[in-house]
Amino acid sequence: MPNFFIRISPDNTITFLCARSEMGQGTSTGLAMIAADELGVDMDQIEIEFSTGSSERYGNMQDTGGSNGIRMQWPALRKAIATTRELLILAACNKWEVLPKDCYCEKGIVNHRLSEKKAAFGELLEIASTLAAPKDVKLKEPCEFKYIGKSIIGPKTKLAATGRTNYSLNLKFEDMLYAAIERCPVWGGRLVSFNDDKARRVPGVIEVVQVKPLEEQPDDYKGGVRHGVAVLASNTWAAFEGKKALEIQWDGGANAKKSDEDIKRELIQDSLSNNDISLEIDEANRVFKKGDDFFSAYYSSPFQANACMEPLNATAYHRGHKIEIWAGTQSPSITRDRISELMGLPPAAITVNNLPSGGGFGRRFFTDYVEEAVVLSNHFRKPVKVTWTREDTLATSKNHPYWVDNWEASLDNKGVPIAFKYKGAIAGPSGFTPFPYGIPTTFYRPLGYRYPRLLPRASWRSVAAHPWGLSLESFIDELAHRARIDPLEFRIGLLKNADVVEQVFEPWVGDDLYPDKLGNTLEIAAEKANWGVGKERGIYQGVSSISYNTSYCTQIVDLSIVGEDILKIHKVTAVVDCGLVINPSQATAQVEGSIVWGLTALLKNPITVRNGRVQQRNFDTYELLKMAEVPEIEVYFVDNENAPTGIGELAVPGLAPAVLNAVYAATGKRIRDLPLKQPKIV
Amino acid sequence: MKTIKINGEDHSLDVPGNVPLLWVLRDFLELTGTKYSCGIGVCGACTVLIDGKPVRSCSRSLDSLSNNNVVTIEGLGEEERLHELQKAWIENDVPQCGYCQSGQIMSALALLSVNADPSDADINQAMAGNLCRCGTYLRIRKAIKQAASMLRNTKNDISIKTIGNKGHKSLLP
Ligand code: FES
Ligand code: FES
Numbered sequence: 001m002p003n004f005f006i007r008i009s010p011d012n013t014i015t016f017l018c019a020r021s022e023m024g025q026g027t028s029t030g031l032a033m034i035a036a037d038e039l040g041v042d043m044d045q046i047e048i049e050f051s052t053g054s055s056e057r058y059g060n061m062q063d064t065g066g067s068n069g070i071r072m073q074w075p076a077l078r079k080a081i082a083t084t085r086e087l088l089i090l091a092a093c094n095k096w097e098v099l100p101k102d103c104y105c106e107k108g109i110v111n112h113r114l115s116e117k118k119a120a121f122g123e124l125l126e127i128a129s130t131l132a133a134p135k136d137v138k139l140k141e142p143c144e145f146k147y148i149g150k151s152i153i154g155p156k157t158k159l160a161a162t163g164r165t166n167y168s169l170n171l172k173f174e175d176m177l178y179a180a181i182e183r184c185p186v187w188g189g190r191l192v193s194f195n196d197d198k199a200r201r202v203p204g205v206i207e208v209v210q211v212k213p214l215e216e217q218p219d220d221y222k223g224g225v226r227h228g229v230a231v232l233a234s235n236t237w238a239a240f241e242g243k244k245a246l247e248i249q250w251d252g253g254a255n256a257k258k259s260d261e262d263i264k265r266e267l268i269q270d271s272l273s274n275n276d277i278s279l280e281i282d283e284a285n286r287v288f289k290k291g292d293d294f295f296s297a298y299y300s301s302p303f304q305a306n307a308c309m310e311p312l313n314a315t316a317y318h319r320g321h322k323i324e325i326w327a328g329t330q331s332p333s334i335t336r337d338r339i340s341e342l343m344g345l346p347p348a349a350i351t352v353n354n355l356p357s358g359g360g361f362g363r364r365f366f367t368d369y370v371e372e373a374v375v376l377s378n379h380f381r382k383p384v385k386v387t388w389t390r391e392d393t394l395a396t397s398k399n400h401p402y403w404v405d406n407w408e409a410s411l412d413n414k415g416v417p418i419a420f421k422y423k424g425a426i427a428g429p430s431g432f433t434p435f436p437y438g439i440p441t442t443f444y445r446p447l448g449y450r451y452p453r454l455l456p457r458a459s460w461r462s463v464a465a466h467p468w469g470l471s472l473e474s475f476i477d478e479l480a481h482r483a484r485i486d487p488l489e490f491r492i493g494l495l496k497n498a499d500v501v502e503q504v505f506e507p508w509v510g511d512d513l514y515p516d517k518l519g520n521t522l523e524i525a526a527e528k529a530n531w532g533v534g535k536e537r538g539i540y541q542g543v544s545s546i547s548y549n550t551s552y553c554t555q556i557v558d559l560s561i562v563g564e565d566i567l568k569i570h571k572v573t574a575v576v577d578c579g580l581v582i583n584p585s586q587a588t589a590q591v592e593g594s595i596v597w598g599l600t601a602l603l604k605n606p607i608t609v610r611n612g613r614v615q616q617r618n619f620d621t622y623e624l625l626k627m628a629e630v631p632e633i634e635v636y637f638v639d640n641e642n643a644p645t646g647i648g649e650l651a652v653p654g655l656a657p658a659v660l661n662a663v664y665a666a667t668g669k670r671i672r673d674l675p676l677k678q679p680k681i682v
Numbered sequence: 683m684k685t686i687k688i689n690g691e692d693h694s695l696d697v698p699g700n701v702p703l704l705w706v707l708r709d710f711l712e713l714t715g716t717k718y719s720c721g722i723g724v725c726g727a728c729t730v731l732i733d734g735k736p737v738r739s740c741s742r743s744l745d746s747l748s749n750n751n752v753v754t755i756e757g758l759g760e761e762e763r764l765h766e767l768q769k770a771w772i773e774n775d776v777p778q779c780g781y782c783q784s785g786q787i788m789s790a791l792a793l794l795s796v797n798a799d800p801s802d803a804d805i806n807q808a809m810a811g812n813l814c815r816c817g818t819y820l821r822i823r824k825a826i827k828q829a830a831s832m833l834r835n836t837k838n839d840i841s842i843k844t845i846g847n848k849g850h851k852s853l854l855p
Binding site: 026165240 | 698701702705708709710712714715716717718719720721722724725727754755756758760761764771772773775776777778779780781782783784805806807809810812813814815817818819820821822823
C-alpha cells in the first residue's frame with residue numbers, strides 16, 4: 001500500500017516507518033503513537049523501522065533538528081495514516097457491501113458496527129490496492145486518542161534496558177575493515193609527511209592510507225573532512241593502537257598559533273566598536289537619545305562539544321555502481337544527496353540506512369564522519385567502519401562556536417526600556433532566537449567571525465539560542481534590578497505590551513510568536529515555585545523565560561548559600577507550553593536532559609584551544625555533570641490541545657541565565673561569562 | 683587459545699593478550715551490549731561484573747583474566763525474563779539514547795548485590811563513575827530504589843545470576 005509511513009503485510013504485520021532520527025529524544029515512540037492512534041492499531045502490534053534517506057519521499061521532513069520532529073510530522077503523518085485507514089475501511093465496505101460510516105478500525109482490524117463482521121487489515125490489501133485513495137479524510141478527534149497524551153513506554157526504552165539497541169557502532173560484516181583516523185589537530189592544517197612503520201607492526205593492522213578531503217577548501221559547516229591518516233585493521237582495538245603508533249608531521253596553517261582567548265578578544269572588540277548598529281544608524285541614535293538612562297553589558301559563552309556518548313562512526317560499502325551506508329545520522333536525506341554529489345553517483349544508487357544514535361544533539365547532522373567511511377570504502381571496495389576515538393570526538397570534531405553578545409538599553413525615567421541595541425552572534429530575531437518583549441524599538445547588528453574560523457562549527461543542542469538566551473535573559477534581569485522591579489513581574493509587564501511577532505518561516509518554524517503564551521508560563525511558574533517567598537528560608541531564586549521554535553518555557557532556579565562563595569542549587573522548576581504533549585514521560589525527560597545539558601555547560605570545563613589545538617582529550621578533561629550534581633527538577637506542562645511544537649532543546653537556553661540570575665539574587669554578583677567559576681556551585 | 687567465562691559460558695579465543703576485555707566482547711564475541719565511550723576508565727559505559735565486582739572492561743586486558751566470571755548486560759535478562767533492575771528501568775522510562783545504560787545497569791547491579799536498601803548518597807557514590815550525556819540521572823536513581831524494593835519484597839536473593847548469552851546475528855550487505 002503506497003504510504004511512506006506504514007507498511008502492512010498480508011499476515012497483518014504492521015511496520016511503522018519512522019522518517020525521523022532516533023537519538024534518545026523519543027521521536028520514534030512519539031511518532032509511532034500518533035500513527036497507531038490514527039490507524040487504529042495497538043502499540044504492541046507495531047514494529048518500528050527507520051526509513052532510509054529519501055528527500056523524494058519525505059521532502060525536508062526527515063532530517064532531524066530544531067526540535068521539529070513531532071511538530072513537522074504531526075499534520076502530514078496523521079493525514080497519510082488516516083488516508084490508509086479510510087482506504088482499508090472502503091475495502092471492507094466493498095467486500096461486505098456496507099457503509100463506511102458504520103465501520104471503524106481497532107487493533108489492526110476493520111469492524112462493522114451493525115454486524116459481527118471483522119477483517120484484519122492484511123486481508124483487505126488486495127481489494128484496497130484496486131481502490132483510489134480517498135481525499136479529505138477526517139482525522140481522529142482528541143477524545144478518540146488511545147495513546148496520544150499518555151506516558152507510553154516505547155520499544156527504544158525496552159531495547160536499551162537490555163543492551164540491544166542496534167547502534168551503528170555494533171555493526172559487523174564479513175570482510176569488513178575497521179578504520180581509525182588520525183586527523184590534523186589544527187583546523188585548516190595539512191599533512192606534511194607520515195611514517196607508518198610502527199603502526200603496521202601492530203597485530204591486526206592491515207593497511208595504512210592517507211585521507212584527503214574530497215573538496216579542496218572544505219567548508220567548516222558542510223562536509224569538513226580533515227586531512228588525516230587512516231589505519232585499517234581486523235578489529236577496532238588494532239585500528240586504535242595502530243593510529244597511536246603513527247608518526248605524523250602536520251602543517252597547522254593559519255590557525256597554528258591561535259587560541260580561544262584570541263577569538264574572545266576579537267569578538268569583544270568588534271561588539272564594542274563604535275561603527276554602529278545597522279543601516280538604521282540615524283534612527284537608532286535618534287530613538288536612543290530620548291532615554292533618561294542608559295545601560296549596556298556583554299555576555300560570552302565558549303566553544304563546546306556535543307560529546308555524544310556513542311562516538312561518531314559510520315560504515316560504508318562502495319561497490320562501484322552503488323553505495324550503502326549505515327550510520328546513526330540526523331540527516332539521512334541530506335547525507336544521501338551529499339554523497340551522491342561527492343561521488344558522482346545518482347541518489348538512487350545510494351542507500352543511507354539510518355540507525356539509532358547514542359546521542360546526536362546536532363553533531364550528527366553533519367556528514368564528515370560518513371564521508372570518511374565512503375572515501376575509504378571506495379579505496380578498498382570493502383565494507384569499512386570508521387570509529388572515532390573519544391579523543392577524536394573532542395580534539396578534531398566540530399564545535400559550538402564562541403559567542404559574544406552585547407546589549408545596550410535606553411531607559412525612561414522609571415527604568416523601563418524604550419529601545420535596545422544588540423550586537424552579537426545572530427543577525428536578528430528568528431523563530432529559534434525570538435525577541436518576545438514589547439520594547440518599542442530594537443536594532444540589531446550581527447558580528448561577523450574573522451576568518452579562518454578557529455574551529456569548524458556544528459549545531460549543539462539549541463544552537464544559537466544558548467548564547468542568545470544567556471544574554472537576553474541576563475540583560476532583562478539586570479534591567480529589572482536597576483529599575484527595582486521584581487524580575488518576574490518586570491518580564492510579565494514587558495510581555496503584556498508585546499504584539500504577536502510574525503515569524504512564519506516554513507518549513508523549519510511553523511508559527512508566529514505569542515508573547516502571552518510566554519507570560520502565561522511565567523505566571524504558572526511563579527505559583528509552582530513559590531516565587532518570592534523563599535528568602536526567609538534562605539532560598540534565592542532566579543528566573544528566565546524563553547521561546548524556542550514556537551514552544552515556551554519559564555525556569556525558576558532555587559539556590560542557597562552554603563559557605564563563603566559556595567552555593568547549592570536545590571531545584572529547577574520548568575513550566576512548558578509545547579502545545580499538545582504527545583508523551584508526557586518523554587517530554588519531561590527532554591526537559592530534564594536539557595537542564596542537565598545546560599548545567600554541564602554552565603559549570604564544567606568548556607573546549608579551549610591553544611596553538612590551534614583543542615586542549616581537552618577525554619572525559620577526564622571535558623567533564624560531564626554527574627548524578628550527585630543534578631538538582632531536583634520539577635516539570636509542568638501548560639494543558640492545551642494546540643498542535644504540538646518541539647521539546648528537545650527548549651529548556652537548554654534558559655538554564656544558565658536562570659541560575660546566574662539566582663546567583664545575583666543571592667550574592668549581588670553579576671556573572672556574564674560562561675562557565676561559572678566563582679562562586680562555586682555544589 | 684585462551685578460554686574465558688562470560689555469562690556462565692566458556693569461550694575459546696585466539697586474540698592477543700593485550701586486547702581489552704571490552705573489545706574482546708564487542709568485536710570478537712559480538713556481545714555488543716557492553717559499550718565503548720571513553721576507553722580510559724572514566725565514563726562507565728563499558729562496565730561489566732567480574733566475580734561480582736563492577737569493572738571497566740576497557741581497562742582490563744584479556745591477559746589479566748583467568749578463571750574469572752564475567753557478567754555482561756546480555757547475561758542479566760532478556761525481554762521475556764527481565765531482571766528487576768531492567769523492569770524498573772523500563773517502568774521509569776529511564777533510557778534516552780540508551781548508550782550509557784548497559785554500564786549504568788551493571789554498576790547498579792553491583793551496588794544492589796552489596797546494599798539491599800541504598801540511600802540517595804549510596805547511589806550517588808556507587809554511580810559516580812557512570813556518565814550520561816542525555817541526563818537521565820534522576821530516573822536512574824529512582825529506578826535503582828524501585829528495583830531494590832522489588833528485590834527486597836520478593837525476598838529474592840540478590841546474588842548475581844546469569845541467563846547465558848543470546849547470540850548476535852551479523853548481517854551481510
Ligand atoms: S569506555 Fe570504559 S570507562 Fe569509558
Ligand atoms: S541515555 Fe544517552 S548517554 Fe545516557
